Amino acid sequence: MRQKLNGWFEKQVSPLPLAWFRIAFSLVLFAEIGQMYAFRHLLFDPMPYVLESIIPSAPLLWVWLAATACLLIGYRTRTAAIVQYALAVIVLGFGAYTHGRDWQSDSLLLTASLLLVFMPAGRALSVDRLLERRARAALKQEDHGPAPVSYLYTVFLVLTVGLFYLDSAFFKLSSPMYLSGLGVWGPASLAINAFYDVSWLTERPLLVRTLSYTVTIFEALFIFLFWFRPLRLPLILAGIAFHLGVMVTLPIPAISLMTVSLYAGMIPARVGEKIAGSLRVRRPKLKVYYDRLCPLCRQTAAVLQALNPRQAAAWLPLQEHAAQEPKLAGLPEEELLHDIRAVDTAGRVYRGVDTYIAVFHTSGWLAPFGLLLSLWPVKPAARRIYDAVAGRRAREGGCRDGVCSLRRPAPADRQPDDLEEGLSRTGRRWAAGFLAVWLISFGMIFLSSPVLRVYVLGDTPLVRGLKAASQEYKQLVYPWTGWTSHNVFMDEHFEGYAFQTMLVYEKNGVREVLPMNRQEGAAAYTGGYALGRLWEIWTFETVKPGLPLEQTERNLLRFAAYWVHRQGKDMNGARIAVLQRRQEVSLTEWHPHRLQANVTAAWIEAGSIEGAPGAMKLTLRKPADRWSYMGG
Known part of the structure; x- marks a missing residue:
C-alpha cells in the first residue's frame, strides 16, 4: 500500500480536472446557499418572522456566498476554500447535525469542502492563474503553462464517491426493496416523490428491476473497477448519467449535482484538451501588435491570450513583426508604440480602444464586453482612459508611476506551500495519515450497516453495541468531515x-x-x-x-x-x-x-x-x- 501511495503522490497530472471540480462544486454550492438564504427565516428562526434566530443568518450566508464566489472564479483560492469550509462546518456540520439533519448532500459537501482546503484547485481556469501569467509577463519570464498536480488529489475524489457508493451498496444489499428489484419503482410510485410524470418508467417492471439491480452493482463495484484505466471514462459517464436520472425521479438535485461535480474532477484532462482543441480556430482572425518593452502591454497580452481559448487573436511583439505587416508598413515607430494596433483577415486596421473591441469580439464568450465597450458613452470614456494610460505607461525599466505596478511579486518556479511539492516526506506522511484515518473511519461507520445484522452476526447484543459505538463515532467526525452512513432513501423512508x-x-x-x-x-x-x-x-x-x-x-x-x-x-x-x-x-x-x-x-x-x-x-x-x- 505504501508503494501505491508513493506512486499516486509522485505521479504528476494536469490541473484542469481539479479546476473543473472546483467550478462545478462552487456552482452547486452557490445554489444551495442561495436556497438557504431565500428561506433563512424558515430554516433558522424558531418561529419564522415572529421569534427570529439569535444567529445573524443573513450576514453569515452573505460571507459564505462571497467565499464561494471567490472559489468559483479561483481568486485567492486557498483562502476562499478555508473560509468556505469553516462556514460549512458551522452551518451544516454542527448546526444541522445537532438537529438530526445529516443529509447525504451535506455529507458530500463537507467532504469535498475539506479536500478543497488542501487541493491546488486554483492552478488552472482561475483568476490566480491569470495573475500568475500577468506577473511572469511583467518580468519577461516565460510561461510554461500551469504547474502539474499530484494524482493523489484525484484519488481522494475517487474515494469520496467510491466509499459513498460502497456504504450505500451495503445498505441496498440488506434492503428488501432493492433485493426485490424495486429500489427505483418503490419511491417513484409515491406522490410525494413525483417531481415529474415518470409513468413511462413506473409502468415497465422489467426496466425498473434492471435499473435497481444495475444501480446496486454499479455502487458496489465502482471503487474496485475505477483503477482499470480503460474503464475510467465509461464509469464516469455512467455515474453522471445515473445521477442525472435520479433528478428525474426524486426532487433532490443537490446530491446528484454534487456527485457530478466530484466526477468532473476525475475526467481525464485529455478529454477537456480535445474539446478545447476542437474549439480553436485554424488560423487567427486577428493579429495584435504590442510593445514588448512595456510591462503593462506584456501583462495585457498575457491575460487576454489566456481569456481567448479559441486562440482567434495572435499577440505579436511589434518590434519583430510589425515590419512584416503590409497594413502597418511606413508608420513611424513612435506612432506604433503609442497606440496598440491590430489587423484582421479582411485587412481592416484597428487602433487603441477599437483593438480591444475587436479582440473581445473574436474571443466569442467576451463578445458582450466588446459590444458594451463600443457603445456611447462607454467608448468615449474608454478612449480618454486609454490615452491617459498610454501616455504615462513605463517602458522596459518597469513602472515608475504606478499605472502598471504589480500587486504581488513574480511567482517562483515552485510553490512550496502545496502538498506535493517542497517537503515531500512531510507531505507523504500527512497524506498517508489522512488516508489511514479516512479508511479507519469508514470501518467504524460500517459497524452500523445492516449487513452485519442480516448476513454476518444476526441481531445480537454485540451487533447492537457495535451500532451504538458507530453512532457515537459518527457524531464525533461528521461535523468536520461529512463522513457518515449512506442509507440514501431506503425502505424505512417510504415503507x-x-x-x-x-x-x-x-x-x-x-x-x-x-x-x-x-x-x-x-x-x-x-x-x-x-x-x-x-x-x-x-x-x-x-x-x-x-x-x-x-x-x-x-x-x-x-x-x-x-x-x-x-x-x-x-x-x-x-x-x-x-x-x-x-x-x-x-x-x-x-x-x-x-x-x-x-x-x-x-x-x-x-x-x-x-x-x-x-x-x-x-x-x-x-x-x-x-x-x-x-x-x-
Whole structure:
C-alpha cells in the first residue's frame, strides 16, 4: 500500500480536472446557499418572522456566498476554500447535525469542502492563474503553462464517491426493496416523490428491476473497477448519467449535482484538451501588435491570450513583426508604440480602444464586453482612459508611476506551500495519515450497516453495541468531515408513507394550495419549497406518518407562518386546511398504475390551522399521539 501511495503522490497530472471540480462544486454550492438564504427565516428562526434566530443568518450566508464566489472564479483560492469550509462546518456540520439533519448532500459537501482546503484547485481556469501569467509577463519570464498536480488529489475524489457508493451498496444489499428489484419503482410510485410524470418508467417492471439491480452493482463495484484505466471514462459517464436520472425521479438535485461535480474532477484532462482543441480556430482572425518593452502591454497580452481559448487573436511583439505587416508598413515607430494596433483577415486596421473591441469580439464568450465597450458613452470614456494610460505607461525599466505596478511579486518556479511539492516526506506522511484515518473511519461507520445484522452476526447484543459505538463515532467526525452512513432513501423512508399531507389557504371561498405540494399531489417547481433541503424537511421531518405529533404540529405551524408572512396573507376570517389522502405503498411487489392511483387519490380534511403567525393553533379531527391518518 505504501508503494501505491508513493506512486499516486509522485505521479504528476494536469490541473484542469481539479479546476473543473472546483467550478462545478462552487456552482452547486452557490445554489444551495442561495436556497438557504431565500428561506433563512424558515430554516433558522424558531418561529419564522415572529421569534427570529439569535444567529445573524443573513450576514453569515452573505460571507459564505462571497467565499464561494471567490472559489468559483479561483481568486485567492486557498483562502476562499478555508473560509468556505469553516462556514460549512458551522452551518451544516454542527448546526444541522445537532438537529438530526445529516443529509447525504451535506455529507458530500463537507467532504469535498475539506479536500478543497488542501487541493491546488486554483492552478488552472482561475483568476490566480491569470495573475500568475500577468506577473511572469511583467518580468519577461516565460510561461510554461500551469504547474502539474499530484494524482493523489484525484484519488481522494475517487474515494469520496467510491466509499459513498460502497456504504450505500451495503445498505441496498440488506434492503428488501432493492433485493426485490424495486429500489427505483418503490419511491417513484409515491406522490410525494413525483417531481415529474415518470409513468413511462413506473409502468415497465422489467426496466425498473434492471435499473435497481444495475444501480446496486454499479455502487458496489465502482471503487474496485475505477483503477482499470480503460474503464475510467465509461464509469464516469455512467455515474453522471445515473445521477442525472435520479433528478428525474426524486426532487433532490443537490446530491446528484454534487456527485457530478466530484466526477468532473476525475475526467481525464485529455478529454477537456480535445474539446478545447476542437474549439480553436485554424488560423487567427486577428493579429495584435504590442510593445514588448512595456510591462503593462506584456501583462495585457498575457491575460487576454489566456481569456481567448479559441486562440482567434495572435499577440505579436511589434518590434519583430510589425515590419512584416503590409497594413502597418511606413508608420513611424513612435506612432506604433503609442497606440496598440491590430489587423484582421479582411485587412481592416484597428487602433487603441477599437483593438480591444475587436479582440473581445473574436474571443466569442467576451463578445458582450466588446459590444458594451463600443457603445456611447462607454467608448468615449474608454478612449480618454486609454490615452491617459498610454501616455504615462513605463517602458522596459518597469513602472515608475504606478499605472502598471504589480500587486504581488513574480511567482517562483515552485510553490512550496502545496502538498506535493517542497517537503515531500512531510507531505507523504500527512497524506498517508489522512488516508489511514479516512479508511479507519469508514470501518467504524460500517459497524452500523445492516449487513452485519442480516448476513454476518444476526441481531445480537454485540451487533447492537457495535451500532451504538458507530453512532457515537459518527457524531464525533461528521461535523468536520461529512463522513457518515449512506442509507440514501431506503425502505424505512417510504415503507410507512401510507398517506400524504397538504396545506390549503381558504378565505371567502377562495382556496390556494401552499407550495409544498400541488393540488394533484406531485412535487413541482414551486419557488424552491418542494426542492432539496425544504422538500426533505417537509417530507421527512414534518408530515411523515408516525412522527411524534408534537414535532409535526411544530413544523406545520412553522411552514404555515412562514408562507403567510411571505405572501402577505391576512388570517383574519381565514384558515389553513390540513388535508390528507391515502397512499398505497408497496416496496417489494410491483403493481400497475400505482403512481397514477396515488396521485389521483381523494383528499380528506384532517384539521385546520387558524390564527395569525405567532398565535397559530392546529386543530385536528381526532386526537393522536403521532401523526396519523385522520380519515376512516
